Amino acid sequence: DTGVSQNPRHKITKRGQNVTFRCDPISEHNRLYWYRQTLGQGPEFLTYFQNEAQLEKSRLLSDRFSAERPKGSFSTLEIQRTEQGDSAMYLCASSVSSGTGNQPQHFGDGTRLSIL
Amino acid sequence: GESVGLHLPTLSVQEGDNSIINCAYSNSASDYFIWYKQESGKGPQFIIDIRSNMDKRQGQRVTVLLNKTVKHLSLQIAATQPGDSAVYFCAENQPGNQFYFGTGTSLTVIP
Numbered sequence: 001d002t003g004v005s006q007n008p009r010h011k012i013t014k015r016g017q018n019v020t021f022r023c024d025p026i027s028e029h030n031r032l033y034w035y036r037q038t039l040g041q042g043p044e045f046l047t048y049f050q051n052e053a054q055l056e057k058s059r060l061l062s063d064r065f066s067a068e069r070p071k072g073s074f075s076t077l078e079i080q081r082t083e084q085g086d087s088a089m090y091l092c093a094s095s096v097s098s099g100t101g102n103q104p105q106h107f108g109d110g111t112r113l114s115i116l
Numbered sequence: 117g118e119s120v121g122l123h124l125p126t127l128s129v130q131e132g133d134n135s136i137i138n139c140a141y142s143n144s145a146s147d148y149f150i151w152y153k154q155e156s157g158k159g160p161q162f163i164i165d166i167r168s169n170m171d172k173r174q175g176q177r178v179t180v181l182l183n184k185t186v187k188h189l190s191l192q193i194a195a196t197q198p199g200d201s202a203v204y205f206c207a208e209n210q211p212g213n214q215f216y217f218g219t220g221t222s223l224t225v226i227p
Contacts, residue, residue, distance in 0.1 A: 004159070033215070040219070040220075041219055041220070042205045042207075042217030042218050042219055042220050043160065043205075043217045044217070045214050045215060045216065048213065048214070055213070056212055056213060056214055058214070091159055091160070093159075093160075101147075101148065101167060102147075102148045102209050102213070104150055104162045104165050105150070105162070105215065106162060107152075107159035107160045107161070107162075108159050109157070109158050109159045110158075110159050
């Protein structure tokens with residue numbers, strides 16, 4: 001399978017704990033995106049990388065959230081001191097940048113975070 | 117604020133009929149649009165895209181129409197099948213390479 005891979009698929013943790021999610025994009029894709037999705041809503045943009053550079057961050061990304069893509073391949077999203085409101089599906093997507101314009105993003109199946 | 121919205125949250129169609137899902141966007145500077153299908157427990161799956169220099173694009177059983185004058189996007193699914201039952205999202209690419217998604221339309225195909 002050469003699609004976007006996310007781990008873990010599910011994470012249950014107590015409020016106040018730190019969690020980290022991993023995303024492995026499609027291998028030739030240099031752009032990587034993180035989104036958050038709550039029930040009944042569309043994905044909300046959090047941040048995106050081009051290679052290892054983090055180029056955009058949403059206002060939704062509070063200082064408890066940090067994302068990295070150290071070698072321009074896989075990425076991690078960490079949430080510190082989790083709160084009830086962090087419960088959501090965290091989606092990763094990747095795409096290839098092209099001189100002809102934007103290309104479609106391809107999504108993984110997400111990590112579902114539940115805060116107890 | 118700027119947002120992408122869908123006119124109908126739910127849509128039920130008979131198997132074999134055509135489906136039309138609508139989407140309104142508010143940022144006239146958006147230049148790229150994507151339709152996604154999302155099944156329960158899975159991530160959004162790319163269906164079809166269109167750039168702002170086009171007004172129509174066709175794929176296999178799907179057609180996307182773009183009306184920039186009224187900032188409206190639609191997805192037409194021909195001969196809808198039970199496997200088409202899912203939530204459908206449109207996404208617009210606003211300046212800064214951020215994609216904004218609508219709330220989604222839940223399509224139910226009745227056998």
